[in-house]
Amino acid sequence: MKLIYEKSQAGRTGYTLPRHDLPRAEVPEALRRGDPPRLPELAEPELVRHFTELSTRNFGIDTGFYPLGSCTMKYNPRVNERLAALPGFRDLHPLQEEDGAQGALALMWHLQEALIEIAGLHACSLQPAAGSQGELTGLMLMRAYFAERGEDERRRKIVIPDTAHGTNPASVTMAGYELTPVKTDPRGNIDVEDLRARVDEHTAGLMLTNPSTLGLFDEHIEEIAKVFHDVGALMYYDGANLNAVCGISRPGDMGFDIVHINLHKTFSQPHGGGGPGGGPIVVRERLEPYLPAPQVIRDVDDFFLDYDRPKSIGKVRGFTGPFGVFVRSYAFIRMWGPELRCMSEIAVLNANYLLARLRDAYDLPYDRLCMHEFVVSARRLKREHGATALDVAKRLMDYGFHPPTVYFPLVVPEALMIEPTETEPKEILDEFCDAMLAIAREAADSPELLKEAPHDRPVKRLDEVRAAKRAIVRYRFEDHPDVGDGPVEPRQLEAQKGA
Amino acid sequence: MTPFVSLTERDEQAMLDAIGVASVEELFRDVPEGVRLGRELALPPALSEQEIVAHLEELAALNVPTGRELSFLGAGIYDHYVPAVVDSVLQRGELLTAYTPYQPELSQGVLQAIFEYQTAICELTGMDVSNASGYDGTTVAADACYVAKHATGRSKVVVTEATNPQVRQVVKTYAPGFALEVVEVPHRGGVTDPEEVAAAAQDAACVLFQHPNFFGCLEPAPELAAAANDAEALAVAHVDPLSLGVLEAPGRYGCALAIGEGQAAGNHQSFGGPHYGFLAAKSEFIRRMPGRIVGETVDAAGERGYVLTLQTREQHIRREKATSNITTNQTLLALGGLVYLSWLGPQGLRELGETCMALAQHAKTRLEEAGLEPTFSGKATFKEFAVRVGRNAGDAIRDARARGVHPGYALGRDYPGLDDALLVAVTEKRTPADIDRLVEVLAR
Numbered sequence: 051m052k053l054i055y056e057k058s059q060a061g062r063t064g065y066t067l068p069r070h071d072l073p074r075a076e077v078p079e080a081l082r083r084g085d086p087p088r089l090p091e092l093a094e095p096e097l098v099r100h101f102t103e104l105s106t107r108n109f110g111i112d113t114g115f116y117p118l119g120s121c122t123m124k125y126n127p128r129v130n131e132r133l134a135a136l137p138g139f140r141d142l143h144p145l146q147e148e149d150g151a152q153g154a155l156a157l158m159w160h161l162q163e164a165l166i167e168i169a170g171l172h173a174c175s176l177q178p179a180a181g182s183q184g185e186l187t188g189l190m191l192m193r194a195y196f197a198e199r200g201e202d203e204r205r206r207k208i209v210i211p212d213t214a215h216g217t218n219p220a221s222v223t224m225a226g227y228e229l230t231p232v233k234t235d236p237r238g239n240i241d242v243e244d245l246r247a248r249v250d251e252h253t254a255g256l257m258l259t260n261p262s263t264l265g266l267f268d269e270h271i272e273e274i275a276k277v278f279h280d281v282g283a284l285m286y287y288d289g290a291n292l293n294a295v296c297g298i299s300r301p302g303d304m305g306f307d308i309v310h311i312n313l314h315k316t317f318s319q320p321h322g323g324g325g326p327g328g329g330p331i332v333v334r335e336r337l338e339p340y341l342p343a344p345q346v347i348r349d350v351d352d353f354f355l356d357y358d359r360p361k362s363i364g365k366v367r368g369f370t371g372p373f374g375v376f377v378r379s380y381a382f383i384r385m386w387g388p389e390l391r392c393m394s395e396i397a398v399l400n401a402n403y404l405l406a407r408l409r410d411a412y413d414l415p416y417d418r419l420c421m422h423e424f425v426v427s428a429r430r431l432k433r434e435h436g437a438t439a440l441d442v443a444k445r446l447m448d449y450g451f452h453p454p455t456v457y458f459p460l461v462v463p464e465a466l467m468i469e470p471t472e473t474e475p476k477e478i479l480d481e482f483c484d485a486m487l488a489i490a491r492e493a494a495d496s497p498e499l500l501k502e503a504p505h506d507r508p509v510k511r512l513d514e515v516r517a518a519k520r521a522i523v524r525y526r527f528e529d530h531p532d533v534g535d536g537p538v539e540p541r542q543l544e545a546q547k548g549a
Numbered sequence: 550m551t552p553f554v555s556l557t558e559r560d561e562q563a564m565l566d567a568i569g570v571a572s573v574e575e576l577f578r579d580v581p582e583g584v585r586l587g588r589e590l591a592l593p594p595a596l597s598e599q600e601i602v603a604h605l606e607e608l609a610a611l612n613v614p615t616g617r618e619l620s621f622l623g624a625g626i627y628d629h630y631v632p633a634v635v636d637s638v639l640q641r642g643e644l645l646t647a648y649t650p651y652q653p654e655l656s657q658g659v660l661q662a663i664f665e666y667q668t669a670i671c672e673l674t675g676m677d678v679s680n681a682s683g684y685d686g687t688t689v690a691a692d693a694c695y696v697a698k699h700a701t702g703r704s705k706v707v708v709t710e711a712t713n714p715q716v717r718q719v720v721k722t723y724a725p726g727f728a729l730e731v732v733e734v735p736h737r738g739g740v741t742d743p744e745e746v747a748a749a750a751q752d753a754a755c756v757l758f759q760h761p762n763f764f765g766c767l768e769p770a771p772e773l774a775a776a777a778n779d780a781e782a783l784a785v786a787h788v789d790p791l792s793l794g795v796l797e798a799p800g801r802y803g804c805a806l807a808i809g810e811g812q813a814a815g816n817h818q819s820f821g822g823p824h825y826g827f828l829a830a831k832s833e834f835i836r837r838m839p840g841r842i843v844g845e846t847v848d849a850a851g852e853r854g855y856v857l858t859l860q861t862r863e864q865h866i867r868r869e870k871a872t873s874n875i876t877t878n879q880t881l882l883a884l885g886g887l888v889y890l891s892w893l894g895p896q897g898l899r900e901l902g903e904t905c906m907a908l909a910q911h912a913k914t915r916l917e918e919a920g921l922e923p924t925f926s927g928k929a930t931f932k933e934f935a936v937r938v939g940r941n942a943g944d945a946i947r948d949a950r951a952r953g954v955h956p957g958y959a960l961g962r963d964y965p966g967l968d969d970a971l972l973v974a975v976t977e978k979r980t981p982a983d984i985d986r987l988v989e990v991l992a993r
């Protein structure tokens with residue numbers, strides 16, 4: 051398919067703008083644009099066709115089953131799109147005076163209250179733009195908290211299990227902390243003995259996903275909480291897996307002090323091919339003074355933005371956060387109400403059903419019931435037939451499914467991390483299992499079916515190594531290099547895809 | 550009533566049987582008693598679709614959006630027209646409901662779109678590489694400082710005071726974690742003095758300036774960049790994408806990085822988000838870039854295709870050594886930007902810039918005729934300018950709003966001493982008649 055720039059014709063236009071009979075305002079010569087940017091030149095009909103064609107070359111949750119582990123790819127309610135587009139929300143300027151934004155502030159305040167209840171904590175900031183930014187914000191809160199106690203110099207370490215998502219260690223570095231890794235035990239829990247040896251007065255806190263990225267609830271969570279609280283350290287909950295436990299067990303009840311919630315996972319914000327998201331953080335009372343400014347507060351029936359927060363870490367993002375995301379997540383929560391517990395129950399039921407059907411054909415690294423997702427390994431297929439997790443993933447596309455997350459978490463070789471969510475019907479789960487079982491047989495009988503997959507997509511497997519080496523990251527117009535000459539052996543990275 | 554799920558009682562029984570447990574409750578046996586909630590969540594009762602629509606329509610009606618008030622409010626987020634094609638493309642379910650394109654064979658649509666977006670941003674800014682988007686126009690500034698720190702090994706960043714206050718605040722919030730010191734260079738009558746920048750830039754990792762700046766004034770941008778370069782600090786320009794049809798691209802006057810808030814180009818105001826931040830750089834910084842980048846390659850048949858690339862920079866591979874922790878970004882909003890910029894084309898972009906400038910100039914002149922002095926006299930501006938309203942700007946705003954006009958932003962909120970200064974934004978959505986109305990409510 052052509053790039054939009056390759057469809058461009060000099061002098062063709064698609065825009066219309068109002069014209070006024072006003073004197074020109076001149077840009078001083080030294081600041082004036084020289085060559086115009088080579089933006090596409092198309093009329094509107096071709097513009098629409100271009101993006102429609104692109105959409106047909108993409109796969110979303112609307113297209114089919116998308117069990118991308120850790121990403122909670124659930125159905126995104128259509129009504130949310132209508133709501134976010136209400137002119138009273140969509141066309142509201144973020145610096146509108148408070149008396150002209152009462153509806154928006156009320157919505158945010160009520161969303162905060164709901165998230166506080168779901169997290170089992172005391173105060174909420176909606177400002178962070180995504181889970182990763184929630185993590186960084188949470189670590190900044192820890193630093194502010196310890197700084198006020200005169201302990202910031204001493205407490206330099208953040209403990210993270212080896213199952214953690216890559217954002218956790220990356221956030222640790224960006225917050226100026228050091229990483230202390232901790233091992234996973236043979237049941238898939240944090241190794242508490244290893245943990246005890248690593249936690250001391252230099253520890254600022256823990257970052258943990260629970261259920262973990264293995265889809266397992268840590269059976270020793272109370273003991274773990276005690277280890278940290280005994281040395282005066284704080285606990286951070288990576289809320290990426292909250293879809294497993296809404297209304298069942300709350301991070302606050304587990305002992306966590308700071309939680310981020312990925313609104314684009316549990317609370318149905320569509321992920322848009324990479325974003326937007328929302329990463330509100332919810333905290334225990336003693337961390338409230340450090341939350342980003344401004345905070346949305348209520349006084350009887352009126353809502354305000356409170357900028358007067360002397361101990362606040364500052365701002366982590368513009369204004370008060372991604373409001374359009376809040377509209378969708380708030381609507382989603384209100385449509386479930388207290389029944390959110392059912393949402394998690396069905397998500398966990400669906401995952402366990404898949405696990406039960408797949409456990410014999412694939413290796414199960416930890417033989418337990420799972421929560422909302424689980425990880426199996428294709429290592430037997432690899433050892434016996436040379437078929438990797440990546441091959442299984444690509445072959446699933448031939449059956450019409452988006453693959454699970456692969457090669458994550460890192461502690462499981464040839465990992466396939468599968469998360470069905472609550473919105474899939476049993477028939478789809480069955481079709482997916484049938485496909486996974488068929489693929490396991492194909493690996494033995496006709497492994498080339500896996501190696502050459504996918505077969506009917508707009509492109510075949512792509513050479514990722516060449517992409518990184520050539521680093522062609524924009525269209526170069528008449529200087530654009532040729533793609534290459536004929537078929538290649540596509541080299542792919544057996545590295546995390548998903549999560 | 551369970552919205553959006555398909556489970557029937559029969560399904561449930563069959564699934565429990567297959568799992569080998571008697572109840573759903575049993576699936577949670579690993580959750581210790583002591584950490585269970587043990588009661589229903591205290592949330593308001595569930596609403597039907599019809600009820601949630603009624604409820605949110607009621608809340609939306611309590612707001613005063615642009616359209617119910619004649620608005621000249623800008624200060625970083627602007628009421629530009631968003632063409633219908635943008636909304637309709639972003640509602641395509643295949644694009645709207647996809648995750649990050651980890652599996653390229655199923656994601657050529659989004660991958661190609663990001664590649665086209667990266668190209669558009671490079672064309673606008675005169676840079677060689679753009680990421681797939683950052684969270685917004687503030688966080689990309691912190692990202693740029695992180696790039697500069699590692700590229701130069703220095704630990705001070707210089708930011709001009711005429712840069713958007715929220716951008717400066719976010720940089721300051723991130724700075725301690727990056728072990729960076731932030732130094733601000735004051736403005737002189739609405740613009741920045743290159744000599745002061747030159748002095749501050751010694752030993753600095755970067756000099757970050759906004760152009761047009763927060764006051765709408767055009768900075769002596771090439772001289773600011775030169776001052777940074779003389780000190781071997783990276784010049785980082787924070788730019789309005791819609792200014793780049795009429796203003797020179799930062800890549801052409803010595804900047805190492807160009808960043809900005811993308812909202813003006815193709816996103817609705819939406820009370821501050823979601824929007825996209827853009828970050829583009831010269832090729833030498835490509836391996837220090839934060840965030841996703843899409844690259845071109847070939848498939849097994851030798852056909853062109855697109856993949857996420859240069860991933861050894863990223864958190865899922867480099868973990869604590871990554872160039873950034875960003876994962877989820879703002880792809881859909883950036884796609885909105887691409888559709889919008891493609892709709893405008895180069896000619897539309899220039900015409901739009903000229904239209905905004907002419908309208909803003911007209912507003913300035915008309916206000917001056919009515920006796921309102923510009924706050925920064927003699928300074929060239931783009932689509933926004935500051936004017937002295939002869940009293941506290943907050944009071945002027947209140948009175949104007951009582952007459953149905955939101956006249957702008959009170960600069961005194963961020964700049965002590967500018968209490969009578971009102972920052973007025975004029976987009977192509979305003980007309981000369983609207984400007985007459987503004988003059989009428991501001992003149993005393």
Ligand SMILES: Cc1ncc(COP(=O)(O)O)c(C=O)c1O
Pocket residue numbers: 120121180181182183215217218259263288290291312327328329549875876877
């Ligand atoms: C376990 C886990 N932690 C953190 C993140 C980061 O969240 P976000 O993508 O919202 O930044 C993700 C998902 O990307 C995740 O799966």
